Amino acid sequence: MDLSYILNELGEERADYFNAVSPPIVQTSNFAFRKVEELAAAFEDEMSTYLYSRGINPTVDILRKKLAALDGAEDALVFNSGAAAIFAAVLANIKSGDHIISVRKPYTWAQRMFDVVLPRFNVTTTYIDGTSLANFENAIRPNTSLIYLESPNSWTYELQDLKAVAALARPRGIVTICDNSYCTPLFQRPVELGIDISLQSATKYIGGHSDVVAGVIAGSAAMMKKIFDSEYLNIGSGIQPFNAWLLIRGLRTLPIRLQQVAANTEKVLAYLKQHPKVEKVIFPMDPSFPQYELAKKQMGNAFGLLTIVYRTDSRQEIVRFCESLQHIMMAVSWGGHESLIIPKCAGIRPEHFRSDREDHRMIRLYIGLEAADYIIADLDQGFSG
Secondary structure, rough: HHHHHHHHHHOOOOOOOOOOOOOOOOOOEEOOOOOOHHHHHHHHOOOOOHHHHHHHHHHHHHHHHHHHEEEEEEOOEEEEEEHHHHHHHHHOOOOOOOEEEOOOOOOOOHHHHHHHHHHHHHOEEEOOOOOHHHHHHOOOOOOOEEEEEEEEOOOOOOOOOHHHHHHHHHEEEEEEEEOOOOOOHHOHHHHHHHHOOEEEEEOOOOOOOOOOOOEEEEHHHHHHHHHHHHHHHHHHOOOOHHHHHHHHHHHOHHHHHHHHHHHHHHHHHHHHHHHOOOOEEEEEOOOOOOOOHHHHOOOOOOOOOOEEOOOOOOHHHHHHHHHHHOOOOOOOOOEEEEOOEHHEEEEOOOOOOOOOOHHHHHHEEOOOOOOOOHHHHHHHHHHHO
């Protein structure tokens, strides 16, 4: 399906809403019925019609169709946060006594679920280095029901061979979930590589303007129906119509935004690699990256998010650098219009900081839509200050 068609036309039946170019925000909680039989059918299958906006809503439906098509999936569900999407996707595919395999150091709220919530229901998790397929094979137990992946992750960008992991899991009846927030479906399609559920934080590149929080899962129609009928409706974490409309707006410019971010990243990366204050740059599409060949094979591109290791013996020097930036903001998340920075040491007590540990000196940089020279000039004065 043509990308331009997906972003600008798919799901938009303009004749149904006054031929408006932009779809309406159907801001309603409830939908009325004229026939008792129609209401009864809606009770029987809430995913088949409009009954209550906790479930299906016309504005959200347009977004679902676009996101499913982008992922090469049969269907998609949209949540009010990425954390909610993770929670529902995992919870729908486990039961008491099950075992999960997860890549090491996953997204904070995924790990909190694995470490705090699920053990209360006798569900255990084994964390592995996902760069080796053998580690997955060795971790599988008779009660393993789910494998959780992030490829790449959002700090050091380790990859998993998604096609190989899917081929390992599927014959054993193990469900696979991959967080694809870094690449977006434009540059990596986990479903087409055999992964059961492709997940992403739509807060980031899909929204693109730092004004909406959302999460997406995509997969087979049967899997989406299974999750919709249980966790989606029970948790009540579906996205609201206005936020769905903001994501539709964000999708219109997604390719051109990613193109600009990629161009900026190339220039900023070149600057950082030659700077004496930078000990190392971690970026999946750089030849120095340990999994560079897999990145080229599995990902169409990488852009925006990279990590530097600051060359210093002092936590205070990292603090000074981050606080002296005049245009690059210090904040979590990424994928919006603005460049952002976050130091790893912000999550480490000063007395625990160790300069001999590379990870303690890491600073994650998101390169936004500003002119590359503008970003570089700010970094330069930060390093020199």
